[in-house]
Amino acid sequence: MFMGEYQHIVDAKGRLFIPARLREGLGDLFVLTKGLDGCLFAYPCQEWQVLEQKLKSLPFTRRDARAFVRFFFSGATECEVDKQGRILIPGNLREYSKLEKEAVVIGVSTRVEIWSAIEWENYKTKAASSYEDIAEKIIDIDLEL
Template identity: 65%
Template sequence: MFMGEYQHSVDEKGRMIIPAKFRDALGVGFVLTRGLDNCLFVYPHDEWEILEAKLKTLPLTRADARSFVRFFFSGATECELDKQGRISIPATLREYAGLVKDCTVIGVSNRIEIWAADRWQSYSNDASESFASIAETLVDLNL
């Protein structure tokens, strides 16, 4: 399980250190792709396979399902950690997420999210103000 929030930076070559607490759970190889809310998602292979199986069940006849699957998979790339615990983030994904220098890496249960630090700050400020009301709307999900 991934949890916590860490501050890191992307270097001029597009490399970023993955927090040490996340490395073992990621394993040797993992998948990096576009996430929702203009961040990047990182999945260990076992979690990626579960998600992939679910996405395969979406109806091909629905335009929104086709669009989501195309967007999600076209941005996906296999990653490995280098000897310093870094990953290389492709330019297209850095551009999508607005990653220039400072970034925030968060653990979200079965995945890691990589955010541009300013976007995460803005998102978390907005979410923290409405956290209680969000929780109230989720009451129907038996949380």
């Protein structure tokens, strides 16, 4: 399980240090793709395969399903951790997530998210004001635990 929040810098070559605790779960090779809310999602290969199977089951006759799958998979790339614990984030993913220099890497249960520090602060500020309201709404959802 991934959890925690870590601040790091994206260097001039587009490399980002992945904290050791998160690297352990991601492995030396993992999948990085365009996430939701303007961040990047990183999945261990095993978790990616589970997600891939779920996305394959979406009805390809539905335009919204096709659009989502296209967007999600076209942004995906395999990332390999170097000896210094860094990954190279491709330019298209840095552009999508507005990653320039300061980044925030967070653990979110089955995935890791990579955010621009500015975008993360904006998201947190906005979400914090409705955190309790959101909690009340999702408590009623039948979660598969």
